[in-house]
Amino acid sequence: MTTATPARPSDTPLPPQKADDSPPAALNFAFPFKKSDGKDFIDEHQFHALLARESGGFFPVSDSGMWHGGMHVTAGGAGTSLDLNNGVRCIADGEVVAYRVDRAYPVSELPALAGKPAVKATYSTGFALVRHRTEFPHGTKLTFFSLYMHLKSFEEYQKDTLLKMPSYWTKVWKVTPFAKDIPKPDVHRGKAAAGQIGLNIRSAPIGRAPISTSVIGILRQGAQVQIGAQQGSWGQIASIESGGPVIAASVGSFADSKANTGWIFLGREHGHQLVEGVLSKSHFDQIVVLPKPVKINAGDLIGHLGHYDQLGEPSAGNRMVHIEVFCDEKIKPYIEQGRAWVDKNAWKIEPTILRIDRRVKLYKAMGREGADAPQTGVIQIYPLSALAQGPKEDQFEEPTTGTDGSKFHWWKIDSADVRRAPISGWVREQNHAGGKVTREFACKWVDFEIHEEAHDPMHTMFATPKAYLDYWLDADEPDVPALAKLSPLAGKVYRSVFTTGSGSHAADELRKASRDPWLQLRLSRLIVKHESEWANPGKWKQLHEWIEQRTGHDPAHEEEQKRIAKLVWWDAVTGKIEGLPESADVFHIHPVGLVGNFRKLGGKITFPMLRAIFTEASSEQLQAVVDELNPRLKDFKLGSRLRLSHFFAQIRQEAGAGLNTTENLNYRADVLTQKFGYFNSHRADAEVYGRTAEHSADPESIANRAYAHKIGNGSVESGDGWKYRGRGLKQLTGKANYQAFQKFYPSLWTDDTADFISNSDLVAEIKYATRSAIYFWIANGLPELADEGFADGVVDKITAVINLKTDSYTARSSNFHAIWKAGLFDGVE
Known part of the structure; x- marks a missing residue:
């Protein structure tokens, strides 16, 4: 924790890595919102039930009869039961590759016409595009993207300072008042003039290698710079945006010309940040493609609901976000090869899903059908982890083997009958005598179907624009809402949900399908190929022309086309983002369906995880660490695989394989x-x-x-x-650090009055040793550094905070990569 702390040996055993025939580490997933009480959703059914409250914006067909590649969440719909203050969350581990921030919302205007008042309708063009990469099995990779449209404007964040801004917005580095370097005095000219104070600029960073470095200038307090290359906690100046010119390093001399591209320290000194990130205002109201994508974890803040008034019905409370997921045609072999691997290797992994088919009898009690047992009329899917965390009275493990020679769990579940009336009862998780109940694997994509049939290029669900207009204008034509009038794609989607019936009112049924949570669950398993809404704005003009041929001119159409021109973004990023599909005809996946299938619920740190890292530590020590951390992983800012890997990689170096708590x-x-x-x-x-x-x-x-x-x-x-x-898992050293720990302690552990100043030996006890490491982790901003990713440079930044002049940078990186590649903390959150 100090520059004086001796480095630990770097040649001690490291954690084992996964064998090549094991499944790759899985992505972490999170639902895009928490519940209004701040708790996580247990499974996707709860989310689908809230989406059914929305008035439109459903996947894959909206209430207006138009194709829709994502889902809407509005403040007045599902949002009434969601935690909107803490914002929209990223649905999976990935990296932000592009975004747009409205400085202030643009406004659509319509004049007063035909007795209707003039309209001023604000709308958000703000968005974030996140790239995700996954692999399963080894060698079979997929890149997919999640999109979050209509996000809050910068102006609104300024008005509501309690809301946290997204961390991926491009920032410049501003020198703080805590940077107090001054020019070297001159024998004849004396000391520097007042105001000549700031942050040293060096010719090279101080890092792993013993590179010769010298002070070549000073960046003034308040100066703002763009940073290019980074090494550890050092950044190279790419440009000086304000606060120039650079101050000379010595009184009476001139600033070195190389100072404008020199290196500055980005970390803390004496407990204070020398530079801080502030928003770069040059990036407002334009599409920003990040030259260096920003790492983001599942559950991290994306933004908040933005203002979006429809032209026909502006309202001050109309806030929403559009969320969608898309990828290219590689989704087809990805799913095929994943299913093939599971069919062959299911014994290597644990099932994660309980699937209850239609026509399954729900027993009155475990092992006893009872009279008039209700029968399911829908497919029901539960995460096994959610069931295991449910009430104990709703789960039972067979004490002896059944007639099939195996022992399985029984679960009490909720479902619906064929009329959608709620029912409940017991099922055996495998070989249930009352119908088909199976344990499934997320990587098998159970019930997912891919559809790429032909569709109307103007984005209606009908085969032709004429059929669409006949439907909306109640034309005196035969079979206007019939299945035969739908496009081949919409027809297949309809039959995936409505498997029986004539389809004489297919258009009506499909428009309303998402208002039924059970049908919405089925729709969430459809992967549909369709042109993106955010490309080719000309299609909307063509649709408006068709409409005006039947209804006459409407000035709202012109204003809508202006709005669409500001909303689309596809053409502006094409060719600039690695992995973005070459064509805008992409495969769309329901965001909640994807998360519901793959999310691991509430994994915890286990004894075997820590044993793989600390091979010589006692079992009692390791269990004590597990027990100390697990109940409060979120409070300790350790709730992700990435953070835990960084946290324990550093402890491995500080405390060694034996988890030594004293220097x-x-x-x-x-x-x-x-x-x-x-x-x-x-x-x-x-x-x-x-x-x-x-x-x-x-x-x-x-x-x-x-x-x-x-x-x-x-x-x-x-x-x-x-x-x-030095004591504790991160070797707390020096009275000042003990005092800082003492001051911080009550903020996390209010019921403990331990005194580390008078009784410093306490810090060597495993309970307090662990807590001292948590203190250092949080107090020095290490969780935020860890979130930057898994590159050596990120490990170096953390190492520099813990022990700047250590010779163990390489060893600490090795520790991290061994833990990361082994996937020791997969699923922990």
Whole structure:
């Protein structure tokens, strides 16, 4: 935790990596909102029930009879039961590749006509596009994208400062008042003038390699710069946006011309941030394709609902977000090969889904059908993890084997009969005598169907624009809403949901299908190929022309086309984003259906996970760490695979394979002179107190001298060096750090009055050793650094905060990559 902390050996055993025949690490998924009480959704049925409240914007056909590639969530619909204050969340691990931020919302205007008042309708063009990459099985990869349209404007964030802004918005680095470097004084000219203060610019970063570096200028307090390359906690200036010119490094000299592209420290000094990220205002009201995509985790903030008034009915409370998922044709072999792998290798993985088919009898009690057992009329899907976390009275494990020779769980589940009336009862999770109940695997994409039939290029659900207009204008034509009038694609979608019946009112039924949560579940398993709404705006003009041929001119159509021109984005990013489908004819996937199929619910840290990292630690120690962390992973900002991998990679280096909680000061005399400045200047003391052939080391005397007058410690005689030597899982060192831990402690552990100043040995106890690591993790902003990804540079940034001048940068990266590639924390959240 300090530059004086000795580095741990880098040649100790590292965690095992997964064998090639094991399934690759899975993506983490999250529903796009939490419930209004801040809790996570247990399964997708709860979300579908809320979406049924919406007045439109359904997948894959909206209430207006138009094709719709995503889903809408509005403040007045599903949003009434969602946590809107904490915003829209990213549905899966990925990286933001493009976005647009409205400085203020654009406004559509219509004049007063035919007795109707003039209209001013605001709308959001803001969006975020996230790229996701997944692999299953090994070698079979898929890139897909999630889109979040109609996000809140910057102006509204300024008005409501309690709302957190998205972290992926392009920022510049601003030098804070805590940066207090000044020019080197001159013998003749004296000290620098007032105001000549800021942040040193160096010729090269201070990092892993012993590169020669010198101060070549000073960036003024308040200056704002763009950062290009980064190494650890150092960033290279790409451009100076404000606050120039650079101050010379020495009084009376000129600033080095190379200072404008020199390196600055992006971290903390004396507990304060020397630079801070502030929003780059040059990126408002335009599509920003990020040259370096920004890592984002499942559940991270994307933005908040933006204002979106329909031209015909503007309302101050009309807030919404459009969410969709799409990919290219690689989805077909991806699903095929995943299913084939599961058919062959199902024994290697655990099932995650309980599927209850139609016509399944729900028993009155475990093993007993009972009289008039209700029968399901719908397909029901439950995450097995959600059932396991449900009430204990709703689950039962067979004590003895059944007639099939196996022992299985029984679950009490809710479903619906053929009339959609709610029913409930018990099912056996496998070989249920009352009907088809199976345990399934997410990677088999159970019940998902791909459709790529022909469709109306003007995005209606009908075969022709004429059929669409006949329907909406109630034309005196035969069979206007019939199945035969739908496009081949819409017809297939209809028959996927309505498997029986004549289809004489297919258009009406399909428009209203998503208002039934059970039908919505079925629709959420359709993967539909269709041209994106966000490309080819000319199709809407053609549709308006068709409409006006029947209804006459409508100025709202012209205004709508202007709005559409501002909303579309596809052509602006084509060829600029790796993995984006070449054609706008893409395969659309229901966002909630995708999350519901793949999300792992509430995984926890386990003893075997930690044993793989700390191979020499005692079982009691490891279990204590598990018990300390699991109940409050979110509070400790450890609720993701990425954060946990970074957290334990650093602890592995600090505490070693044995999870040592006290600093080992058993140094040889010659090592002391290399490790500590005091002993380099007092070599005789190194011989006296260090380990030699004649005597053992004196750890107490070493600590008192090595750490005297450092990190808040007093003199050698005070004994502070020994009293506040390195302890805890991240080696808390120095009185100042112990005091900081003491001050922070009540903010997380209100029911404990431990005193680490008077009783510093407490920090070596595994409970407090773990808590000291959590303190350092949170207090130094390491979770946010961890979220930047899994590259060496990210590991280096964290290492630099923990121990800037350590020689273990490479070892810590090795620790991280071994943990990450082994997938030790897959599913933990």
